[in-house]
Amino acid sequence: MSAAPAATGRARPSPGTRRRRLQGLGDLPAALVFILPATVGFVAFLLWPTLRGIWLSLTDSTAFQPGGFVGLANYERMVADPVFWNAFRVTIWYVVLNIGVQTVLAVLVAVLMHRLTRSMIVRGIILTPYLVSNVVAAMLFLMLLDYQLGFVNEVVEGLGWDRVMFFGDQSLVIPTIAMVNVWRHLGYTALLVFAGLQTIPANLYEAGRVDGASELRMFREITMPLLRPYLGLVLIVTMIGSFQVFDTVSVTTQGGPANASNVVQYYIYEVAFSRGYDFGYASAMSVALMVVLATISIVQFRATRANQNDMA
Amino acid sequence: MRKTAHLAVAGSLVLALGACSGGDGAAGDEASGEITYWLWDSNQLPAYQACAEDFAETGDVSVKIEQFAWDDYWTKLTASFVGGSGPDVFVDHLSKYGEFAAQGQVVALDEMIQADAFDTGVYADGLLEPWQYVDGSTYGLPKDWDTTAFFYNTEMLADAGLTAEDLWTADWNPQDGGTFEDVVARLTVDTNGVRGDEEGFDASSVAVYGMGINPNFEETGQMQWANFTGSLDWDYLDSNPWGTQYRFDDPQLQEAIDWFYGLADKGYAPSAGVFSDETPTQLGSGKVAMGTNGSWATGSFMELDGVDVGIAPGPVGPTGERASIFNGVADSISASSSKQAAAWEWVKYLGSSECQDVVAEHAVVFPAIPGSAENALAAFDEKGWDVSAFFSYEEEGRTFLAPITLHSGEVNAIASVALEDIYLGNTDASSLTAANDSINALLED
Known part of the structure; x- marks a missing residue:
């Protein structure tokens, strides 16, 4: 999280401001922490392979050699x-x-x-x-x-x-x-x-x-x-x-x-x-x-x- | 060489051999360390294990042998190439190496052969040439060869009033099958005890089939009809190896194919689907009197419980000669191997008479070096197994290469379905013309 806006003229936000800003984000930080492991799995094992598969389908790649773009061939x-x-x-x-x-x-x-x-x-x-x-x-x-x-x-x-x-x-x-x-x-x-x-x-x-x-x-x-x-x-x-x-x-x-x-x-x-x-x-x-x-x-x-x- | 794949079970056996020097470092130039060697035939494992032990004593290289059944072997090999964890050296097959060479997965051996002044002239005629790819480079050193023949139940032959002589002198033609078909008919018995050549034979209720058919549908026909088509004035390709025009559209070939699978309609051979295993199992079941297989399967037949097996060569066909595919397997080096020098030492050793003589003693295959092959013949004799049928083509007949082309995987896929369709009775052999067109279109690319 970034430091408090310079306009407040204070180096550190008061505990009150801090709490309010966290409340503004709701449960997001906690949610992100909980979602992270699943997201890593999703991206690494699902999203990335899917995208890569779609890309491969547009190439003439073989098992051993990366191929070139061939459009819809x-x-x-x-x-x-x-x-x-x-x-x-x-x-x-x-x-x-x-x-x-x-x-x-x-x-x-x-x-x-x-x-x-x-x-x-x-x-x-x-x-x-x-x-x-x-x-x-x-x-x-x-x-x-x-x-x-x-x-x-x-x-x-x-x-x-x-x-x-x-x-x-x-x-x-x-x-x-x-x-x-x-x-x-x-x-x-x-x-x-x-x-x-x-x-x-x-x-x-x-x-x-x-x-x-x-x-x-x-x-x-x-x-x-x-x-x-x-x-x-x-x-x-x-x-x-x-x-x-x-x-x-x-x-x-x-x-x-x-x-x-x-x-x-x-x-x-x-x-x-x-x-x-x-x-x-x-x-x-x-x-x-x-x-x-x-x-x-x-x-x-x-x-x-x-x-x-x-x-x- | 087409090796028996017992059931679908992946028999994976890992043997660490004489792990002598531990083998650290030494990637690249120095010939030391441990290399892996893959093969598919479990029968040959002990022979090559013995070779590897001897080899480990000659230098700093030790060999770890891993064996996978034929059906899994090529899948595993491909996957290991993709994953970069392939074996350093592996047993390669003529129908497969072209694809690997095209994809840069195997190493051309020419430079190493030259550098070491290795004598490739020691191998039997015709074994080295097929391993030269379209670019002229050599991708494998021959290790053994095989032909195919007919394994028969000697007791059933005698019961039918026939002798081995009848099989050895049999002739064949694609119209009525010649005296060979007479023998097959005679060997066939229906459930009422009526023989295939007798009045009242019931083709729909057969107890013993005169001839078994392997469930291996391949463009080579090696396990099924190649002994017959080889005796026609016909060859698979316009030029072999590396031809681009298949000849499955030849009416002569199609007639022979119709005759072959037609044996099932006559009740002389099992219909499609009756046997899912190869002929050793078929003969072992007592429901089949005779069946084709390769010299490599000799042990499997001879060791069948309660069945005494003899071996006869293919019949003499329209060309006046008996014929068989003459196939050789070789050892290739993976391009991804980090121990090329060590791998070459091992390949060289495998292709030398030191190793081939050891293999010969085990009486499992015929080594590529003629002197060692003689030793193998002696070893077979010692076991009381008469394997002269496999040599008969060389002496008084014709041997030929299985078709070697690019895109062999695709060719096999198209041909195998087309052939099985004929066996299943969905169509007749004239349909091979369409399959032939697809194959040729593929090879033109």
């Missing part, structure tokens, strides 16, 4: 790249399956937890798959679902059905990967929904019961409307995560068979690190993905009115 290449559009379609199909199934199941599990059990153990067990890392979960299912040696296929055959190529069939591979990730994320998503459920006052259900409403009716008329803002937020968060699916694909199929599971993130990674070390083009696709995700988030936020609560 990378974006033009992207628009004309059939593999990119295929990756985009594949990713959307994955998100629809993953988020669709996951959200429905999560609400179901959360409502069951909310209405039927108070047991911490049950809640804990439901969360356990989330404690397994993505890579481990992917490897686990890769072995379980193997066409030749997988336990699941042994069971399938034991039941008299034909073995299923979970990861080897072009039409099954994305549903399979989507369900593997539903398995892993269901508990966590359910817990988020559950937290929303706990904010709904119990007396609403009592009133409902007094009026003779069925469980189903109460779910429709009480639970869902009051859960909406939480559900909106959960959808935004899980959908962003879902669009960025990478590790499961990398471990199980590497985008195969024949691009059937080549999702956008995996394609970006391949372009940057194994196809041509083409950081410029990979960055352009990353920026495109960011724009798509931002748009979806804003639309969703508004559509679900996630910032407004009907209880207020």
Whole structure:
């Protein structure tokens, strides 16, 4: 803070002036101190890489050499790249399956937890798959679902059905990967929904019961409307995560068979690190993905009115 | 050389070897200190570990060897180059080094070769030349070579009433597959015990496939169809290495590719997705009678539990010769290495008969120096493994290079998807013409 204005004719401001000036700033100094660590993280790990990524997308940089400015050439290449559009379609199909199934199941599990059990153990067990890392979960299912040696296929055959190529069939591979990730994320998503459920006052259900409403009716008329803002937020968060699916694909199929599971993130990674070390083009696709995700988030936020609560 | 990547597990093994002099300072000119050396084949690790121990005794340089499975190797290598933490010396592959040379990530060895008057004439013919980049500089010193052949289950062959002789004398053509296809059909058995060449064979319910197919889709075809296409009057490129026109649009090649993947429709080979592992695992499962692989995989086959394996060369094709890719791996020095002198000493040692004889004793690969290769052959014989099939192409057939071009990563990405699409039955081999156009457009740049 600067010294007192010379006009006061005094070397040091009186304690009174000093207090007033601090009051003028309100909580700002304290706030800055608290915000600082988060800001450093934000700038170093988010803002700067994002800006750098946008810059790279306008250059022909490779993994090893900084490139020159090429304008929108990378974006033009992207628009004309059939593999990119295929990756985009594949990713959307994955998100629809993953988020669709996951959200429905999560609400179901959360409502069951909310209405039927108070047991911490049950809640804990439901969360356990989330404690397994993505890579481990992917490897686990890769072995379980193997066409030749997988336990699941042994069971399938034991039941008299034909073995299923979970990861080897072009039409099954994305549903399979989507369900593997539903398995892993269901508990966590359910817990988020559950937290929303706990904010709904119990007396609403009592009133409902007094009026003779069925469980189903109460779910429709009480639970869902009051859960909406939480559900909106959960959808935004899980959908962003879902669009960025990478590790499961990398471990199980590497985008195969024949691009059937080549999702956008995996394609970006391949372009940057194994196809041509083409950081410029990979960055352009990353920026495109960011724009798509931002748009979806804003639309969703508004559509679900996630910032407004009907209880207020 | 394409080395088996057992499952997707990244087997990372770090071995600190004979950490003698501690190695401080000495960056740059003086050949001392500790350098890191990367390789991908776990089978070769003991051999090179032995080399490194001997090497540590000859001077002030010690070597730390790190091994990563093939699938992770190139990713790790790229990432380490970007991050500036790469190995000083690493095992390099013909299909990869061009890209690294273009990006200035590997060191041209010519000056060092000249300064030390190192004799590069000791290597078997055709091993050094492919390591000369378009600019004429040499980027790797050959260490070993390989060819591919067919590994078969001897018991199944006998059960089918066939002998090794039938395989060694088999001929092939892309129209009806020749006597080679007859053998494959005979080896195939459906779940009712009916053989592939018998009346009433049920292609939809096969118990043993006559021929396995590796799930490795590559522009080289090394792990799949190269033994067949090599016996056609066809080559990958207008000129190899460093050609700019691929020839996947050749009808002859396309006919052969259709024949190859068509074996699955006939029930003689597994359909796409049935096996996610390479042929050693396929033979080991007892559901496959025969499969292609490289000489480097010999140990994996011979050590299979309960399966006795023999090796036969590729069939004689329309050109009247049997054929195989003849591939050599080499050691390259990273441009980012701060211990160039020490790295060169190690590369030189790896390329010398001192080290290659040690490697030969381990009977895992065929060293690049002919004398050492003889020793390896003796070591294989001693184990009772008849590997003469791998030498047969040199003696009475044709060996050829896998395609070496710029942009090999992109080429591989385009070709692998196009090939897998054919295997999956989404399209036939005429679609390779479109893929060929994309590849050639890429190479024109």
